[in-house]
Amino acid sequence: xxxxxxxxxxxxxxxxxxxxxxxxxxxxxxxxxxxxxxxxxxxxxxxxxxxxxxxxxxxxxxxxxxxxxxxxxxxxxxxxxxxxxxxxxxxxxxxxxxxxxxxxxxxxxxxxxxxxxxxxxxxxxxxxxxxxxxxxxxxxxxxxxxxxxxxxxxxxxxxxxxxxxxxxxxxxxxxxxxxxxxxxxxxxxxxxxxxxxxxxxxxxxxxxxxxxxxxxxxxxxxxxxxxxxxxxxxxxxxxxxxxxxxxxxxxxxxxxxxxxxxxxxxxxxxxxxxxxxxxxxxxxxxxxxxxxxxxxxxxxxxxxxxxxxxxxxxxxxxxxxxxxxxxxxxxxxxxxxxxxxxxxxxxxxxxxxxxxxxxxxxxxxxxxxxxxxxxxxxxxx
Ligand SMILES: Cc1cc2nc3c(=O)[nH]c(=O)nc-3n(C[C@H](O)[C@H](O)[C@H](O)COP(=O)(O)OP(=O)(O)OC[C@H]3O[C@@H](n4cnc5c(N)ncnc54)[C@H](O)[C@@H]3O)c2cc1C
Numbered sequence: 001x002x003x004x005x006x007x008x009x010x011x012x013x014x015x016x017x018x019x020x021x022x023x024x025x026x027x028x029x030x031x032x033x034x035x036x037x038x039x040x041x042x043x044x045x046x047x048x049x050x051x052x053x054x055x056x057x058x059x060x061x062x063x064x065x066x067x068x069x070x071x072x073x074x075x076x077x078x079x080x081x082x083x084x085x086x087x088x089x090x091x092x093x094x095x096x097x098x099x100x101x102x103x104x105x106x107x108x109x110x111x112x113x114x115x116x117x118x119x120x121x122x123x124x125x126x127x128x129x130x131x132x133x134x135x136x137x138x139x140x141x142x143x144x145x146x147x148x149x150x151x152x153x154x155x156x157x158x159x160x161x162x163x164x165x166x167x168x169x170x171x172x173x174x175x176x177x178x179x180x181x182x183x184x185x186x187x188x189x190x191x192x193x194x195x196x197x198x199x200x201x202x203x204x205x206x207x208x209x210x211x212x213x214x215x216x217x218x219x220x221x222x223x224x225x226x227x228x229x230x231x232x233x234x235x236x237x238x239x240x241x242x243x244x245x246x247x248x249x250x251x252x253x254x255x256x257x258x259x260x261x262x263x264x265x266x267x268x269x270x271x272x273x274x275x276x277x278x279x280x281x282x283x284x285x286x287x288x289x290x291x292x293x294x295x296x297x298x299x300x301x302x303x304x305x306x307x308x309x310x311x312x313x314x315x316x317x318x319x320x321x322x323x324x325x326x327x328x329x330x331x332x333x334x335x336x337x338x339x340x341x342x343x344x345x346x347x348x349x350x351x352x353x354x355x356x357x358x359x360x361x362x363x364x365x366x367x368x369x370x371x372x373x374x375x376x377x378x379x380x381x
Pocket of ligand 1: 013014015016017018019036037038039042047048049050051134135136137164165166167170189190191273274275292293294295298299300301303304305306307308309310
């Protein structure tokens with residue numbers, strides 16, 4: 001039996017939203033936290049939308065005000081209020097549930113590198129060390145501790161290793177071989193950020209075949225444009241991505257979409273990622289190694305919740321470690337508390353992708369699934 005009180009040194013693999021949230025939550029409990037990020041930058045350049053209990057998570061992490069100021073915060077309205085048809089005409093849609101008017105924004109849209117910078121600075125304020133360009137390459141759990149091997153050749157001793165290493169988590173696959181299979185939905189996401197954009201109505205531009213182009217203000221003179229294409233799962237180089245992206249936008253004659261399309265340049269970065277999903281049943285730990293964030297549960301952007309789930313994970317982990325004396329009990333309680341909620345989110349995305357890719361369903365039917373998920377995800381985490 002290992003005691004939570006004996007957890008002093010925590011190593012976190014991955015400085016995404018899950019890793020940084022866990023770093024804040026554990027560093028402020030007085031743990032000696034080291035976050036290792038294999039990339040030499042904190043996050044890639046697209047936007048993230050924080051909905052439902054996401055603003056609460058930012059508040060609990062102590063960064064709500066800064067995130068609201070540096071992103072774009074919407075109050076007492078849903079992000080899903082503004083729908084347009086492909087010509088740009090308003091499309092009435094049933095209202096989505098939102099939080100009660102409790103003084104927190106209903107949603108925040110923010111540039112990912114900015115949110116990552118805010119989280120990382122907060123973790124450092126609490127004493128965490130964040131190292132970029134360092135990969136976790138191996139680990140050995142020897143019962144009373146974990147030896148973590150790094151790409152630099154160093155080894156670190158940890159009382160707890162947290163795998164926050166994303167949906168293709170190598171650590172998860174090593175400690176739980178074959179436990180998680182990510183399913184490709186058939187839809188490839190494409191995201192683009194435009195600085196100093198032309199002005200126009202933001203929201204969801206949809207056609208009757210499930211096609212969608214999403215345009216959101218991100219604050220700081222930037223808009224975020226997201227779409228996707230049904231295709232096989234393969235690598236797409238930037239040249240092809242720009243071509244496909246332009247083609248998708250040309251299917252939406254709405255003047256604002258066309259104005260944006262004209263500003264796409266051959267050198268613009270289009271962030272391409274397959275929409276996959278999985279949700280790992282509890283437990284999410286084996287011995288002293290724990291899986292969190294997308295490594296445990298990954299989903300599409302259809303309900304804008306994967307990042308929120310990752311942020312919530314870190315906070316709930318801190319709470320459960322504080323509440324239990326026994327480490328095994330704490331980590332099991334953590335995963336049980338999370339797995340039901342993340343299942344709701346993952347399953348809603350799975351259903352929406354299925355309706356979209358296989359049945360080209362009407363946006364109204366996708367909206368119904370989103371609404372059901374939001375009703376649950378508005379409950380406290
Ligand atoms: C198109 C799209 C749009 C989305 N939009 C939204 C949205 O609007 N709102 C929302 O809430 N969610 C959204 N999501 C989901 C959200 O992006 C993810 O759920 C979230 O980023 C997961 O965070 P994470 O920290 O678990 O994983 P990641 O962000 O993947 O971070 C994992 C990190 O681990 C690092 N790493 C991997 N292996 C190692 C290793 N061995 N050693 C060290 N570091 C390692 C990686 O470099 C990476 O930085 C979207 C997802 C997609 C695909």
